[in-house]
Amino acid sequence: MAYNSTTGPHHHHPTTPASHSHGMGMDNMMMHMTFYFGFKNVELLFSGLVINTAGEMAGAFVAVFLLAMFYEGLKIARESLLRKSQVSIRYNSMPVPGPNGTILMETHKTVGQQMLSFPHLLQTVLHIVQVVISYFLMLIFMTYNGYLCIAVAAGAGTGYFLFSWKKAVVVDITEHCH
């Protein structure tokens, strides 16, 4: 089992023989649970993608940086697409009893898209892409590799800076991890 000499203490997950006796590959027993800086034997998302040299780590840094930037741009693009396609506004007026026995007209306004319209389908596809990329970024951050985590954070900041330049007035307060 390869030992990474540039990292701190590892947290080994104990594996019980009863549950892991089906010939599963044991190559991922070393999962880091604290932040470390290193570039030897870093597995990135997929089984064939292993970083072993500084050059590969630099390439991975750039790729993750661009992925995080693309994610921020995708969020902004979806917002603007949504605003441009929300043109159907329905007004419903209904009488409600008011004070002193008068009748007031209460107007409800709904803004929405049709379900099978092209903008909504496009929004759905982009939503899937956004969810997948956000989970990829989460998994990259989960490698606890300092370089890759810095790439995610820097890419997110640069993407936000570049793409929110003019879209400055609509604020999305409901976003959490996404």
Place this chain on the structure above:
Amino acid sequence: MHFIFSDEVVLLFDFWSVHSPAGMALSVLVVLLLAVLYESIKVGKAKLLYQAAVSMSIPTIQLTEETDQDSLGSDSAPVSRTHLRWFFCHFGQSLIHVVQVVIGYFMMLAVMSYNTWIFFGVIIGSAVGYYLAYPLLSMV
């Protein structure tokens, strides 16, 4: 992997290792405050953006996302004499965004430790932070 109740955990960094109930209580408090900070940064960023846009006389829409009118503000670029101010303001916003992203990921990694006390700390911190910060959003 599953959630466990334990007094021992190593959180995020090598030096943050907890062995005792007192240390665990302190760690839960720190994680709770981190979650409160995360929610307040979200609200603070939105308020800062709104106040900066208002102070530079850029037409804005309401803060609570009523998208029934056309996007008044997103197509008008600020005038040239406030361009530099807008640049610095937006740069500051981006830095706050980086801090928000990093804290969000830290909270995700804290929950990933699968320690139930830490998980409760994150949840309660998010609840307290939301409760305290979101009413401030509508107080312009």
